[in-house]
Amino acid sequence: MTITESAALATPHRRPLRRTYLMCEPSHFTVDYRINPWMHPSEPTDTALALEQWRSLRQVFLSLGHQVELIEPAAGLPDMVYAANGGFTLGGVAYSARFAHAERADEGPLYASWFADNGFEVADATEINEGEGDFLLVGDVILAGHGFRSSTRSHDEVAQVFGREVVALELVDPRFYHLDTAIAVLDPVTPASGEANIAYLPGAFSDASRRILEERYPDAILVSDEDAVWLGLNSISDGYNVVIASRATGFEAQLRARGYNPIGVDLSELLKGGGGVKCCTLELRR
Template sequence: MRVPVRRHYLMCPPRYFTVEYTINPWMDPSQPVSAEKAMAEWNTLAETYRGFGHTVDAIEPEPGLPDMVFAANSGTVVGGRVLGSRFRAPQRAAEADHFRRWFVDHGFRDVVMPTHINEAEGDFAWTGTLLLAGTGFRTDPGAHAEAQEVLGVPVVSLQLVDPRYYHLDTALFVLAEGSQGDRDQDLRPQIAYYPEAFSPGSQQVLRRLFPDAVLATEADAACLGLNGVSDGRNVVLPQEATGLAERLAARGYEPVLVDISELRKAGGGPKCCTLEIRNPADNPHSTL
């Protein structure tokens, strides 16, 4: 029996959603997009989280920042410490300070803005015991050491090699966080990932760290199926990721498929829209 853990998320409604430029392989400004449909998908995603008993906060979107909906790229929060973001694309640069102000206004005092290019949870995945950190297309390798210093957690660097999977969160996500305690109480984290998105050396590291990982197929990855969100039991996935959903169900998880077809036109899925706030005050180990 998988046990869901209460979560706290920060999201940004796509009120000004559009695709006016190309900064990833999914974006095509020549294709029509609908802010109304994107908003409906976002509302369904937020209500899905609330239906599981999770807390969802919303930050106000800003005109001229259509990608602000992808909140995961704007902060990494572990133990109440916040490491902000520094975007590689100039079109998104202004988002970082809007999120910084939200954290400060909501009582977070340990907020650090990075000096290296760092696209936050786009390239950082907290497993409960260590921080997996992606590089290769967006986040600078130097940001990995900076994250370790700011957040005070061990960091494992992973090299992305396929431009379709330019962020770690398009190729890997955490299914269940682990914990460290007495030997009899240690819990190994579980992840799902697409091996071919990573360099050979990084694939070896992942096999060594996560021998029981759920391996995704090319079809899973091609619909952004690895851009999922899990609370330890309920796993929110794009509705096309049916193969991955079957494999997760066989492991005891409860897949929940949602429509993100409009948001995907800008290169985002459930995780991209979801910044997790890991604050001790939220009692992150509280089960539902």
């Protein structure tokens, strides 16, 4: 069965929605500095393999009927492939990124320029944030991560820019330094059924933030550390098809039990930089 055929067989409760994504080819991918626990500059990287894996991911999105737009990669910015960190878009407005580490600082203006050139109104951030890495839209609410990369002051800025409720969640495990490594949004819009629409790793959050998640999403999928360490939660869902790390087999089984269609991909080379499916994918909401 092809991916397209599987999408057509969605259950009445799970319907795929066409999405538009921004991606950046990893033409300059390598690991020559360390700004997260996954990165080890002493270990070799294979740019050709990273390109092959990235192109396979892009093809999965296209096969599912999604639109993929591209930003030109820049030499000297090996992490630019992780497009999710380039900003956060909603209703034709793009909130720009201001990176926590100097090694990635030049990515922010490049993404902001792309947004402006492609029809978005750009809201220039004054506070440190790493875009959709730490801002996740769940229905009408924006979940916002802090603890490692994005400032809590950026949460206030996002609330002002978009006029949405912003829920702050504190990350405490350095392996899961962005919110999108610890939470997967399974339904891009609020499901009419009222069913759970996120999955998360409880241990990635402070006690207070875990209580917030338990209260707001009592039926959420709780993912194991064994699946999270492959960045299994760093996934992309269209409401039915969920593109995940192929090694996150336990999460795959949990998704199938809830009526989703998990599609595993291998991004093992890009994992060396601390990124997965979602990290490579920024949703464009015009």
